[in-house]
Amino acid sequence: MRLIVATLAVSSVVVCGCNGGGEALVQVTGSVTVGGKPAEGASILFHPEDPGAVTASGVVNADGTFNLVSSMKEGVAAGRYKVTITWPDPTQQPTKEQIMMGTAEPGPDLLKGKYATRDKTTLIAEVTSSTSTLPPFEL
Numbered sequence: 001m002r003l004i005v006a007t008l009a010v011s012s013v014v015v016c017g018c019n020g021g022g023e024a025l026v027q028v029t030g031s032v033t034v035g036g037k038p039a040e041g042a043s044i045l046f047h048p049e050d051p052g053a054v055t056a057s058g059v060v061n062a063d064g065t066f067n068l069v070s071s072m073k074e075g076v077a078a079g080r081y082k083v084t085i086t087w088p089d090p091t092q093q094p095t096k097e098q099i100m101m102g103t104a105e106p107g108p109d110l111l112k113g114k115y116a117t118r119d120k121t122t123l124i125a126e127v128t129s130s131t132s133t134l135p136p137f138e139l
Contacts, residue, residue, distance in 0.1 A: 025075025026127050030134035031064040032085060034111070038064030039139070042087035042111075046125060047118050049080045056081075064136075076127055083123035085115040085137065111139065 032039040046056040056076040058066035092107030
């Protein structure tokens with residue numbers, strides 16, 4: 001019985017230790033504009049160079065700003081990131097039937113895939129414990 005309890009205790013520490021409570025997240029804001037105008041509705045992902053870190057994500061607001069979330073918690077771990085951005089065409093929304101059937105897809109990427117993957121993107125961001133605002137992504 002003690003072996004089972006010890007095994008469960010170690011397992012829970014290992015599972016919870018993956019970017020769990022120990023690493024402080026930095027609250028940062030940033031902005032994305034295209035041709036000087038806010039890229040409202042664009043999705044932004046911060047892919048960490050550190051393979052043990054968690055990818056952070058956000059959605060660009062009407063004013064062009066975004067906040068990042070990591071594992072359902074606000075903020076992003078300090079580190080260096082490759083940044084991907086996709087901007088689905090808001091004029092091409094899925095129908096109610098597509099949504100109900102689970103076949104809904106976002107509209108085509110207004111950025112034509114230029115920043116859509118880690119391999120294609122040229123966007124880089126560095127977050128330190130003292131970062132509060134990232135330099136703007138002006139596309």
